[in-house]
Amino acid sequence: MMSNIQENGYNDTYLFDPEVFLRIDESKFKSDYKNDVTPLKPGVNLQIRPLRLGDFDKGFLDLLKELTVVGDVSQEQFITQFNKMKACSDTYYITVIEDTSKSQIIGTATLVMEKKFIHQATARARIEDVVVGNDYRGLQLGKVLVDLLVCLSQVLGCYKVSLECKEHNVKFYAMFGFEKSPEQNFMQIRFFD
Amino acid sequence: MMSNIQENGYNDTYLFDPEVFLRIDESKFKSDYKNDVTPLKPGVNLQIRPLRLGDFDKGFLDLLKELTVVGDVSQEQFITQFNKMKACSDTYYITVIEDTSKSQIIGTATLVMEKKFIHQATARARIEDVVVGNDYRGLQLGKVLVDLLVCLSQVLGCYKVSLECKEHNVKFYAMFGFEKSPEQNFMQIRFFD
Numbered sequence: 001m002m003s004n005i006q007e008n009g010y011n012d013t014y015l016f017d018p019e020v021f022l023r024i025d026e027s028k029f030k031s032d033y034k035n036d037v038t039p040l041k042p043g044v045n046l047q048i049r050p051l052r053l054g055d056f057d058k059g060f061l062d063l064l065k066e067l068t069v070v071g072d073v074s075q076e077q078f079i080t081q082f083n084k085m086k087a088c089s090d091t092y093y094i095t096v097i098e099d100t101s102k103s104q105i106i107g108t109a110t111l112v113m114e115k116k117f118i119h120q121a122t123a124r125a126r127i128e129d130v131v132v133g134n135d136y137r138g139l140q141l142g143k144v145l146v147d148l149l150v151c152l153s154q155v156l157g158c159y160k161v162s163l164e165c166k167e168h169n170v171k172f173y174a175m176f177g178f179e180k181s182p183e184q185n186f187m188q189i190r191f192f193d
Numbered sequence: 194m195m196s197n198i199q200e201n202g203y204n205d206t207y208l209f210d211p212e213v214f215l216r217i218d219e220s221k222f223k224s225d226y227k228n229d230v231t232p233l234k235p236g237v238n239l240q241i242r243p244l245r246l247g248d249f250d251k252g253f254l255d256l257l258k259e260l261t262v263v264g265d266v267s268q269e270q271f272i273t274q275f276n277k278m279k280a281c282s283d284t285y286y287i288t289v290i291e292d293t294s295k296s297q298i299i300g301t302a303t304l305v306m307e308k309k310f311i312h313q314a315t316a317r318a319r320i321e322d323v324v325v326g327n328d329y330r331g332l333q334l335g336k337v338l339v340d341l342l343v344c345l346s347q348v349l350g351c352y353k354v355s356l357e358c359k360e361h362n363v364k365f366y367a368m369f370g371f372e373k374s375p376e377q378n379f380m381q382i383r384f385f386d
Contacts, residue, residue, distance in 0.1 A: 060310075061310060064310060064311050067311070068311050068312070069311065069312055070310065070311050070312070070313075071312065071313040071314075072313075073310065073313060073314045077314045078310065078314065080314075081308055081309075081310060081314045084282060084283075084308055085308050087280075087281075087282065088280075088281035088282070088284060088308075089277060089280065089281070090277075091281060091284075092308070112307055114305055114319075114321070115274055115277055115278050115281075115285070116274075116322075117253075117254060117257060117263065117266065117271065117274060118257050118260070118261050118262065118263050118322065119261070119262055119263070119264065119385075119386060120263075120264040120265075120266060121264075121266045121270045121271065121273075121274045126307075128307070129309075129311060150382065153384075154384050158384060159383065159384055159385050159386065160381050160382060160383045160384060161381065161382050161384075162379065162380060162381035162382075163380055163381075164377050164378065164379055164380075165377070165378050165380060166376050166377065166378070167376055167378060170378055170380065173380050174380075176382070177382045178380040178381060178382055179380060179381065179382070180378055180379070180380050181379060181380075181381060183359050183360055184357050184358070184359065184379045185357065185358050185359070185360060185363055185373055185379070186355065186357055186373070186374060186377045186378070186379040187355060187356055187357075187358060187363065187366050187367075187371040187372060187373050187374075188353050188354065188355035188356075188371060188372065188374060189343065189353060189354050189355075189369070189370045189371055189372070190352065190353045191346075191347050191351060191352055191353060191354075192312075192352050193312060193352065
């Protein structure tokens with residue numbers, strides 16, 4: 001199966017159209033950056049782009065394991081889920097940073113859109129599953145990912161973007177304009193890990 | 194356009210397969226009910242079921258206006274958004290309660306599923322946009338909607354279900370097993386209403 005995929009260039013299939021990033025006005029980026037980093041050019045040998053099918057082989061799931069439980073997800077399961085996400089129009093914007101010198105995914109964040117009837121039948125966005133690999137901390141890559149996805153959510157016409165975060169990250173997210181709703185509680189039931 | 198839709202029975206199109214409710218084990222309902230109410234039989238002349246295309250004419254959007262800003266959503270926009278939601282597999286479970294004696298939608302809640310690569314490439318569910326019409330308060334219908342959707346999220350294989358709520362609703366949601374994560378903050382940026 002693997003070899004067939006590679007021969008067909010199937011590996012290069014994007015989860016979403018990379019051109020949506022070009023619709024972002026760079027002057028809208030919210031954060032300050034040092035060392036010529038910008039969300040669209042995060043550094044030497046670092047490429048930011050939509051998730052691709054081939055990222056299974058570039059350590060995408062291993063990176064997610066630095067964030068939470070992933071479990072044993074086979075390549076077939078990965079492909080199935082990728083294709084289901086891709087079939088949902090205007091919904092899954094999983095973005096990755098690849099260190100092209102190592103063919104390795106070293107950062108990722110997800111923008112997911114929920115279609116609504118409220119708010120003029122537009123959509124709400126959420127930022128989920130933000131992680132930068134341990135060896136790549138301190139390079140402003142978390143800022144790069146969040147800044148890009150906040151701007152993308154606005155470009156895509158969402159009426160709001162939200163996220164859940166631990167107390168020690170509140171200041172980080174405030175940088176982009178996120179505000180705590182003092183009266184809004186986050187509640188959950190967990191069925192399994 | 195309207196008449197065509199009605200002639201074709203298009204109005205009766207469900208957003209999701211009503212049979213998924215039959216997969217719920219009724220003994221799993223979390224709340225206590227008076228007066229023989231259960232989530233699947235919420236009362237005389239009250240029918241709980243998936244949203245249908247025809248619910249535009251049964252006051253579905255007017256009901257949502259009791260919750261938040263809806264704006265001016267035309268029937269054509271409603272149909273377009275409905276069809277986009279329906280095209281996203283295993284994602285939108287908008288459930289309504291109709292008072293069949295008045296052909297009126299008097300309650301609704303949404304279960305929306307987000308496909309994940311984490312947690313064994315399963316999905317996370319959220320409960321959103323819960324509203325019971327002003328004239329139908331005190332009939333346990335909020336409990337009915339939430340109980341049904343929590344059970345549905347588990348049946349559908351989600352690893353967790355979450356929601357955001359105001360402080361005065363924390364006790365209500367605790368009834369179903371929802372817990373506040375003391376360290377988890379909810380943050381948002383609003384672009385428009």
